[in-house]
Amino acid sequence: MGNSISEHLGYIYSTLPQDVKLVAVSKFHPLEALQEAYNYGQRDFGESRVQELVNKHSQMPSDTRWHFIGHLQTNKVKYILPFIYLIHSVDSIKLLDEIEKQAAKAERIINVLLEVHVAQEASKSGFTIKGLFDLFDNNPNFLFAYPHIRIRGLMGMASHTEDEEQIQKEFRKIFSLHQRLIAGPLKNIETENFRILSFGMSEDYLIAIKEGANMVRIGSAIFGERG
Numbered sequence: 001m002g003n004s005i006s007e008h009l010g011y012i013y014s015t016l017p018q019d020v021k022l023v024a025v026s027k028f029h030p031l032e033a034l035q036e037a038y039n040y041g042q043r044d045f046g047e048s049r050v051q052e053l054v055n056k057h058s059q060m061p062s063d064t065r066w067h068f069i070g071h072l073q074t075n076k077v078k079y080i081l082p083f084i085y086l087i088h089s090v091d092s093i094k095l096l097d098e099i100e101k102q103a104a105k106a107e108r109i110i111n112v113l114l115e116v117h118v119a120q121e122a123s124k125s126g127f128t129i130k131g132l133f134d135l136f137d138n139n140p141n142f143l144f145a146y147p148h149i150r151i152r153g154l155m156g157m158a159s160h161t162e163d164e165e166q167i168q169k170e171f172r173k174i175f176s177l178h179q180r181l182i183a184g185p186l187k188n189i190e191t192e193n194f195r196i197l198s199f200g201m202s203e204d205y206l207i208a209i210k211e212g213a214n215m216v217r218i219g220s221a222i223f224g225e226r227g
């Protein structure tokens with residue numbers, strides 16, 4: 001592996017199966033870093049802060065696809081709604097309600113993922129496995145409850161640990177929740193568009209792919225350590 005962003009990206013592409021999508025997590029990195037990745041062919045970028053995302057969006061080419069991956073406060077939804085491609089980190093009904101409201105105003109349909117809490121750290125956010133299962137079990141049509149939102153799949157983060165078995169176990173929980181939903185509460189519902197499984201970061205994305213992720217969010221392995 002070389003030292004430039006292009007070399008890092010080239011290496012990561014070479015390790016990804018065709019059906020796995022890479023989101024380059026560019027948070028805290030300067031515009032020039034994103035531009036280098038863009039010039040190499042990368043189009044999907046992930047950011048975790050609203051202001052930083054809005055700034056970068058205004059300076060990058062218009063075909064860049066922006067992913068929001070951080071905790072999103074309801075009062076900031078309106079700033080990213082006009083251009084966001086996918087919000088990974090939807091962790092409450094309240095946030096869905098606000099996205100619907102702003103998306104209706106902006107006359108857009110917004111793609112979102114529901115964040116599932118599987119890590120040991122209480123600090124990480126997301127719905128619980130049981131909470132999400134029960135939500136769909138009680139109302140399978142929840143998938144289409146919001147006219148301006150498309151729920152495209154699930155997102156999650158494993159614990160920050162070197163214990164690979166633990167990480168594997170947590171990723172399996174996300175994959176299996178998706179399987180159980182599709183085979184259970186959602187079996188009579190059109191779920192073709194509910195297939196995105198976003199998990200895996202720099203340290204654990206190879207495990208994630210083995211456990212069924214089809215979208216990985218990689219930052220430091222591409223751009224280096226964040227300052």
Ligand SMILES: *Cc1c(COP(=O)(O)O)cnc(C)c1O
Nearest residue numbers: 025048069201202217218219220
């Ligand atoms: C920062 C971040 C990433 C990328 O982390 P790296 O370890 O730098 O690859 C992925 N997902 C989320 C939600 C993040 O906040």
